[in-house]
Each structure stands twice: as C-alpha cells, then as structure tokens.
Amino acid sequence: MPANYNGTYNMISNENFESYMRALGIDFATRKIANLLKPQKVIEQNGDFFRMKTISSFRNYSTEFTVGTEYEEETKGLDNRKCKSMVTWDSDKLVCIQKGEKKNRGWKHWLEEDELHLELTCEDAVCKQVYKRAP
Numbered sequence: 001m002p003a004n005y006n007g008t009y010n011m012i013s014n015e016n017f018e019s020y021m022r023a024l025g026i027d028f029a030t031r032k033i034a035n036l037l038k039p040q041k042v043i044e045q046n047g048d049f050f051r052m053k054t055i056s057s058f059r060n061y062s063t064e065f066t067v068g069t070e071y072e073e074e075t076k077g078l079d080n081r082k083c084k085s086m087v088t089w090d091s092d093k094l095v096c097i098q099k100g101e102k103k104n105r106g107w108k109h110w111l112e113e114d115e116l117h118l119e120l121t122c123e124d125a126v127c128k129q130v131y132k133r134a135p
C-alpha cells in the first residue's frame with residue numbers, strides 16, 4: 001500500500017525559493033511577487049494516480065501523473081518549459097525527475113505527521129517548503 005497524501009495543505013515555510021526561481025530564469029518582478037505567496041497544495045491521490053494543485057492569489061499550477069509512468073509536463077504559468085517528468089516511490093517519498101532544458105531538475109515530497117514537505121531542485125538551487133495539513 002502506497003503512502004496516502006490526500007489532503008489540503010497550507011504553506012508554513014519556504015527557504016531558497018528565490019534561488020530556485022532564479023535558476024529557472026524567472027524575471028525579477030515575478031520573483032518578487034511569487035516570493036510573497038503562501039500557496040496551498042491540494043493533493044488527490046488514488047493509489048498511484050495523483051492530481052496536485054498549487055493554488056495562490058497570483059497563479060495556480062496543476063499536474064496529474066501516475067507514479068512510474070513518464071509524462072509530458074508543461075510548466076504553464078511557471079517557467080513555461082516542457083519536461084519529460086517521472087515520479088517514483090522511494091519508500092513513502094515521492095520523487096520526481098523533470099528531464100528537459102534545465103539540469104538536475106525535480107522535486108521530492110514526503111509526509112511528517114501533519115506536515116507535507118517539498119524539496120524543489122533546479123541546477124544547484126534547492127528550495128525547501130513545508131506545508132501543514134489544513135484544519
């Protein structure tokens with residue numbers, strides 16, 4: 001049985017998001033706005049099938065994938081690139097590799113009690129975000 005990520009989570013911390021965005025080539029003005037956001041993650045999971053929504057007052061981003069199946073991801077409203085993305089289980093961690101123009105791009109999710117942790121990587125930038133399950 002895979003871990004259960006279903007739920008709605010509110011951001012409580014965000015470290016190095018600025019350098020992650022810089023690595024993705026996001027312009028200064030957009031970075032300044034994006035850095036102030038406290039997004040919400042909404043995760044719908046059915047076994048290995050996931051729908052992940054990142055919701056904020058500025059932009060929203062949505063992805064769908066099946067663990068173990070490579071898919072075409074277009075990071076619409078983010079850096080607008082195309083990636084061949086694949087998510088796998090590393091025990092209860094979700095590990096995504098986003099192959100494309102940017103080297104060493106991907107993310108990892110894991111759960112710690114009522115917290116959802118996320119590490120976003122691009123080139124040598126690593127952003128660490130923590131979300132808390134919404135009451």
Ligand code: ECB
Binds near residue numbers: 021026039041058077
């Ligand atoms: C959608 C909320 C953030 C909007 C920021 C707007 C502009 C900044 C442009 C690019 C920054 C790159 C990424 C934004 C960071 C998080 C959004 C979702 C990243 C992601 O791939 O989440 C995964 C893992 O939770 C699921 O799609």
